[in-house]
Amino acid sequence: MTLVLENVSKVYKDGPKEFKALDNVSLEVKPGEFIAIIGPSGSGKSTMLSIAGALLSPTSGRILLDGENTANLSANKITQRRLEKIGFVFQAANLIPYLKVKDQLSVINVIAKNKNKTRGNELLGHFGLAHRVNNYPNELSGGERQRVAIARALINDPKIILADEPTASLDSKRGREVVEMLADEIKTRGKSGIMVTHDERVLDLCDRVVTIRDGRLEE
Amino acid sequence: MFLAIRELTHAKFRYVLIGLIMVLIASLIFIISGLTKGLSADNASAIQNLQADYVLMEPDAELEITKSFIPHKKLDDIAKIDGVEEANPLSIRMMNASVNGTQQNEDVALFVTEADGVLLPSVSEGKTIANENEVIADSSLKREGIEIGDTLQFGEESEFTIVGFTDNQRYSHTSVLFMDNGQRDNINAITIQAEEGKIDAIKSTIGDSLDIVTTEEALQGIPSYSQEQASLNMMIIFLFVIAAFVLAAFFYVITLQKRDQFGVLKALGAKTIYLVKNLIGQVVLLSVICIAVGVGLTLGIKALLPEDMPFLLETSGMIQTSLLILAVSVVGALVSLVQVVKIDPIEAIEGAGK
Incomplete structure (x- = not known):
């Protein structure tokens, strides 16, 4: 198992009231498995993804990243684990506006002090972006931007891929293409994938669909 | 410096504008310093160069x-x-x-x-x-x-x-x-x-x-010497403060605009120290270029000044002033650093952490 959530709860305090964003959630993701999380807005999808991605710590429960409990790690170590083990694909791509496509990937190499610089070009070629390497994000289409974001998530060869509504800014055809690429990467390279989505038309590309409602998981 | 340099070259216009302001402020500091030194020498060099340690007076x-x-x-x-x-x-x-x-x-x-x-x-x-x-x-x-x-x-x-x-x-x-x-x-x-x-x-x-004073103290007795120096030095101090605030405001606004990017970079695994280094790198790079241009501009202006104008530029003084401008710029950027440190990577995921 590369990603395990064990009895995870997240409670927000709002004055005297308590709000349970996640209520005793457990989830295991196997290598090569692609899970979709759906649910109405405010149901705790984003909270769950943030906790799985070590961006947020749970109120109770354990998260095992590649067998390691993140609860015991320092903030710097957690950042390092995110860098090494997790690839994020954000809503609306969230690329850095002043970096060319090739540098969107290089910056991760720089942060991670990677020596292997050729992988970026391979990935961009693989996603059909070879002719776009010297363009800035504002010169790309929405689909291209999201493909760059996927390439960026993969540059470090992480074991876990987390996607936050990757199709939100795309039309259904482009959205499906992007999710197909994501699913293909996860299956062929044996990664564990979680995708939060509203888009029911891409659910058939996932191995499992989990519904979250009022902080509880239903399968 | 990967991010720092790429952003400087991409957002040329805004950095050229702030750079221009920095160049003008730096030049003004150099010119007024030159004038201060020049007037000081014009008013008192005979006393400053006196072959004596102390002066005895009634x-x-x-x-x-x-x-x-x-x-x-x-x-x-x-x-x-x-x-x-x-x-x-x-x-x-x-x-x-x-x-x-x-x-x-x-x-x-x-x-x-x-x-x-x-x-x-x-x-x-x-x-x-x-x-x-x-x-x-x-x-x-x-x-x-x-x-x-x-x-x-x-x-x-x-x-x-x-x-x-x-x-x-x-x-x-x-x-x-x-x-x-x-x-x-x-x-x-x-x-x-x-x-x-x-x-x-x-x-x-x-x-x-008899009063015994050092030659340095004796300068204060030269008519108008201390008033002249004090008013010019006050201008220089004000220029330093202005430089600090202009840079502080500029980088504060720019950093606010970049909150999302910093959030994304942190979520992707960039440590705060890496982002801080890039911001400081940007400030230092921008300041060094602006100071260098300012020095050039000042030397150019000096060449145009009439010969009997009391204006004195010393290499050691210029270096000192340059380092001080650099230090003041970095201090000005500290306000933005607090922003960078405070940004939570969870901001990269919308709808979470509220």
């Missing part, structure tokens, strides 16, 4: 050498005190001299001392004085067309002949003439050379009859 004169009067015989008493290595008389008189008996008049400061004393500066042209009717003049008089061999007349007094020129001897914005008129009655001040360690003993020997 207490009532309140540091104004020209208002102090000491009987000449005091000089011998002072010279005998243990620890005093050299003691020389100095009298300063502001005069108007007519040149070669013509209509041409020049304001000069007469520095009267002993021909065999240490106060007489070395000449850069001509020879030193040999008798009571010869003077050494500051080379700034050459700009008025005065040459060696010209005579100067003060009122009804006898004529003096310029036998040599010396450099950097100005007092109260006028050229200094050094002479020994042979008069041995009242003098304005006594200058001494003495080791710093022995000055307290010397002071107690002399008692209250």
Whole structure:
């Protein structure tokens, strides 16, 4: 198992009231498995993804990243684990506006002090972006931007891929293409994938669909 | 620096604009510093370059050498005190001299001392004085067309002949003439050379009859010297503060605009220290370029200034000022650093962490 959530709860305090964003959630993701999380807005999808991605710590429960409990790690170590083990694909791509496509990937190499610089070009070629390497994000289409974001998530060869509504800014055809690429990467390279989505038309590309409602998981 | 350089080159326009402001502020700081140093030298270089450590004056004169009067015989008493290595008389008189008996008049400061004393500066042209009717003049008089061999007349007094020129001897914005008129009655001040360690003993020997001040302190007695320097220095301090605030405001706004990107980078695994280094790198890079351009601009402006304009740029002073501007810029950017540190990577995922 590369990603395990064990009895995870997240409670927000709002004055005297308590709000349970996640209520005793457990989830295991196997290598090569692609899970979709759906649910109405405010149901705790984003909270769950943030906790799985070590961006947020749970109120109770354990998260095992590649067998390691993140609860015991320092903030710097957690950042390092995110860098090494997790690839994020954000809503609306969230690329850095002043970096060319090739540098969107290089910056991760720089942060991670990677020596292997050729992988970026391979990935961009693989996603059909070879002719776009010297363009800035504002010169790309929405689909291209999201493909760059996927390439960026993969540059470090992480074991876990987390996607936050990757199709939100795309039309259904482009959205499906992007999710197909994501699913293909996860299956062929044996990664564990979680995708939060509203888009029911891409659910058939996932191995499992989990519904979250009022902080509880239903399968 | 990966991000810093790429952002600078991509967002050229906004960084060129802020850079332009920095260049102008840096140039203004350099120019006013040059003017401060120049006016200081124009007003006091004869005192600053005096071959003496301390100046003795009458207490009532309140540091104004020209208002102090000491009987000449005091000089011998002072010279005998243990620890005093050299003691020389100095009298300063502001005069108007007519040149070669013509209509041409020049304001000069007469520095009267002993021909065999240490106060007489070395000449850069001509020879030193040999008798009571010869003077050494500051080379700034050459700009008025005065040459060696010209005579100067003060009122009804006898004529003096310029036998040599010396450099950097100005007092109260006028050229200094050094002479020994042979008069041995009242003098304005006594200058001494003495080791710093022995000055307290010397002071107690002399008692209250004379004030002993360093040559540096004696500058304050030159009319308008301290007022002139204080107002210019205040301008420089204000410019430093303005530079800090302009940069602080600029980088604060830019950082606010980049919150999302910083959130994404942190979520992707960039440590805060990496982002901080990039921000500081940007500030340092921008400041260094702007200071360099500012130095160039200042040197260009200096070349255009008239020669008799009191303007003095020293390499050491320029380096000091440059480093100070750099330091002030970095301090200005600290406000933005707090922002960068505070940004939570969870902001990259919308709808979470609320």
